[in-house]
Each structure stands twice: as C-alpha cells, then as structure tokens.
Amino acid sequence: MTRTSFTLTATDGAARTGVISTPRGEIRTPAFMPVGTAATVKAMMPENVRATGADILLGNTYHLMLRPTAERIARLGGLHKFMNWERPILTDSGGFQVMSLAALRKLTEEGVSFRSHIDGSRHMLTPERSMEIQRLLGSDIVMAFDECPALPADRTRIEESMRLSMRWAQRSRDAFGDRPGHMLFGIQQGGLEPDLREESAAALKAIGFDGYAVGGLAVGEGQEAMFGCLDHAPGFLPEDKPRYLMGVGKPDDIVGAVKRGIDMMDCVLPTRSGRTGQAWTRHGVVNIKNARHSDDPRPLDEQCSCPACTGYSRAYLHHVYRAGEMISGMLLSWHNLQYFQEIMQGMRDAIAEGRFAAWEAEFDAGRAEGDIGPL
Numbered sequence: 001m002t003r004t005s006f007t008l009t010a011t012d013g014a015a016r017t018g019v020i021s022t023p024r025g026e027i028r029t030p031a032f033m034p035v036g037t038a039a040t041v042k043a044m045m046p047e048n049v050r051a052t053g054a055d056i057l058l059g060n061t062y063h064l065m066l067r068p069t070a071e072r073i074a075r076l077g078g079l080h081k082f083m084n085w086e087r088p089i090l091t092d093s094g095g096f097q098v099m100s101l102a103a104l105r106k107l108t109e110e111g112v113s114f115r116s117h118i119d120g121s122r123h124m125l126t127p128e129r130s131m132e133i134q135r136l137l138g139s140d141i142v143m144a145f146d147e148c149p150a151l152p153a154d155r156t157r158i159e160e161s162m163r164l165s166m167r168w169a170q171r172s173r174d175a176f177g178d179r180p181g182h183m184l185f186g187i188q189q190g191g192l193e194p195d196l197r198e199e200s201a202a203a204l205k206a207i208g209f210d211g212y213a214v215g216g217l218a219v220g221e222g223q224e225a226m227f228g229c230l231d232h233a234p235g236f237l238p239e240d241k242p243r244y245l246m247g248v249g250k251p252d253d254i255v256g257a258v259k260r261g262i263d264m265m266d267c268v269l270p271t272r273s274g275r276t277g278q279a280w281t282r283h284g285v286v287n288i289k290n291a292r293h294s295d296d297p298r299p300l301d302e303q304c305s306c307p308a309c310t311g312y313s314r315a316y317l318h319h320v321y322r323a324g325e326m327i328s329g330m331l332l333s334w335h336n337l338q339y340f341q342e343i344m345q346g347m348r349d350a351i352a353e354g355r356f357a358a359w360e361a362e363f364d365a366g367r368a369e370g371d372i373g374p375l
C-alpha cells in the first residue's frame with residue numbers, strides 16, 4: 001500500500017473514532033502521540049512505547065535540525081531507522097519551537113531567522129526549508145510551517161499572523177509536492193476569534209490538505225477558553241479528514257478535546273511528569289515524592305497492568321525517586337504513557353458503542369473520588 005487514508009468508523013455527538021492508514025501502519029483515532037523530541041521518548045525503549053499502546057510518535061523538527069541535523073539523519077537512513085521506531089512518525093514544522101526556544105528571532109514574510117539555543121549558530125526556517133527537513137527525516141505526517149502567537153494577543157496581531165500562516169500554508173503545500181504514502185497537514189489559526197478560525201479553515205480547505213490541525217491553542221489561554229474555541233473551530237474543518245490538536249494536554253484536556261471532535265493529540269506531559277515524580281492515575285495525580293507513600297505497599301493503581309503497577313509498591317517508587325535512581329523516571333514514564341493510552345482506548349471503545357457521555361461521567365467520578373484527588 002502506498003497511499004494513505006482516513007476512515008471514520010463511528011461518531012457519538014461531536015466525538016469521532018476511526019483509523020488513519022499509512023504504509024507504516026494504522027493509527028487508531030482518537031490517538032495520543034508520545035513526544036520523542038530528540039529522537040527518543042525520554043526514559044523509554046521504543047518497543048516499550050509500542051507496548052503502552054502508541055501507534056505513532058511525534059518528532060520535533062527544531063531540535064532535530066540543530067542536533068544531529070536532518071541531513072545526518074537522512075544519511076543514516078532516516079528517523080525511523082535512526083531511533084529504531086518503524087511505525088508512523090509525525091513531525092512538527094519547527095515554527096512553534098523556534099518562536100519559543102531560539103535566540104535573536106527575526107520574523108519576515110520569507111520565514112524566521114534565528115540563533116540556535118544550543119551553540120548560537122545561525123539558521124533560517126521557511127516553509128520550503130521546513131518541508132525539506134521533514135522530508136529528510138522521513139516523516140509520515142508532515143506539518144505545514146506556521147506562526148503561532150502566544151495568547152492573550154490583540155486581534156490585529158492574531159489576524160495578521162493567521163494570514164501570514166495561510167500564505168505559508170500554500171508555500172508548504174507547493175514545496176511538499178506529491179509524495180504518495182506521506183500526509184501533509186495544514187494548521188488552522190485565528191486565536192479565540194470564531195470568524196478568523198472560519199477564514200483560516202476556508203483558506204486551508206481551498207489549498208487542500210490530508211489533515212488539519214487546530215493550532216494556536218494550549219499557549220496560555222486556559223482550559224475554559226480552549227474548550228470555548230473547540231466548541232466551534234473544528235466544525236469549520238472538513239469532516240472526512242483527521243483533526244489534530246497540538247500540544248494537549250492533561251487527561252481532562254484530552255477528554256474534553258475528543259468530546260469536541262478532535263482526533264489526534266500530543267504532549268510531553270506523561271514523560272515529563274514521570275521524571276518529576278508525578279503519576280497520572282484514574283484517581284487523580286499521585287505525587288510519589290510525598291512522605292505518605294514511604295511505607296505504602298499498594299501499587300500506584302491496582303487496575304493498571306504496567307510494569308510500575310504490577311511489580312512495585314508506592315513505597316519502592318517513593319524510595320527510587322528520593323534516591324535519584326534512573327528507574328524512577330523509567331517506571332513512572334511507562335505508567336503515565338500507558339494510562340494516557342488507556343484513556344484513548346476507553347474513548348475509542350465508548351464512541352464506537354455510543355456511550356461516550358457515560359464513559360466521561362465515569363472518568364470524572366474516578367478523578368474526584370481518589371485518595372489524592374485531581375490536580
């Protein structure tokens with residue numbers, strides 16, 4: 001099979017479930033993508049990431065272009081081979097991270113020039129260069145190059161930025177060309193303004209993409225404002241293409257986004273929390289560093305089948321965290337990634353069976369009843 005496709009198999013309210021087919025395997029939606037920033041999902045072997053239920057990983061163009069460079073990865077056989085992950089990979093365009101991480105940024109119609117946060121070297125990212133880097137990496141799902149202003153921002157800034165991103169979306173489409181087996185996603189912008197979201201979606205649809213991201217959210221606006229935007233923004237996008245919400249989020253953000261019609265998400269939260277002693281469970285957040293866990297023989301979560309929960313007590317997890325042992329980050333990252341994938345599987349099943357509202361009520365009740373409580 002050299003082509004890609006998206007098949008919606010069921011809907012329940014605005015929530016959707018389906019399958020994205022690629023030559024490297026199927027992606028069940030709604031999908032959560034673990035983040036492999038530097039060609040690794042931190043503290044996890046690739047086969048273990050797969051064992052948690054992940055169908056696809058996200059790689060970061062900005063980080064990989066600077067180190068070890070896209071050209072080097074291409075010479076070594078591409079990102080899948082380099083990081084030993086044969087299943088699908090989505091790469092971001094670098095646009096968001098260059099604006100949040102790089103030094104001495106200069107934004108022009110052409111693109112963004114900047115200095116590396118690693119060694120100060122000079123670089124330029126444009127729609128054409130972003131498409132080239134993502135092609136060198138061998139990404140299965142390529143993101144259009146866009147500009148994403150932090151919120152809150154005034155309407156004029158949001159409007160000018162969105163229109164620039166739409167011109168860049170056309171340049172991304174032109175530079176991507178025809179690549180069977182690979183998908184190009186456009187990114188809707190427009191901040192929290194419904195009419196700008198609609199204008200952006202119309203511009204993207206006129207260009208034509210294999211999928212569409214709702215961009216410019218999870219940038220400081222808060223959950224209520226994000227959900228307010230998701231109440232209308234996905235509805236402007238084509239129904240028969242995947243919809244991706246970038247950089248989201250906490251479990252309740254993910255559930256709320258799926259409820260509003262989102263098919264794909266990514267976030268560093270499960271692995272980052274895993275390294276800082278936080279476990280996400282169906283009973284809320286467990287801060288394993290707390291002294292109350294030091295004698296607790298119970299697992300993190302009796303119902304979880306991950307190695308941290310089947311092989312170890314809270315007391316052990318507390319001990320290795322306090323002792324600064326590497327296995328602490330390994331076990332908690334695995335647990336968190338598996339819990340996030342269990343949420344996705346639970347939602348996929350519930351949508352397929354038309355009981356999403358009941359599933360969501362159970363999810364909310366579990367988080368409220370726990371001995372730790374929601375964060």
Ligand SMILES: [Zn+2]
Nearest residue numbers: 304306309335
């Ligand atoms: Zn677990």
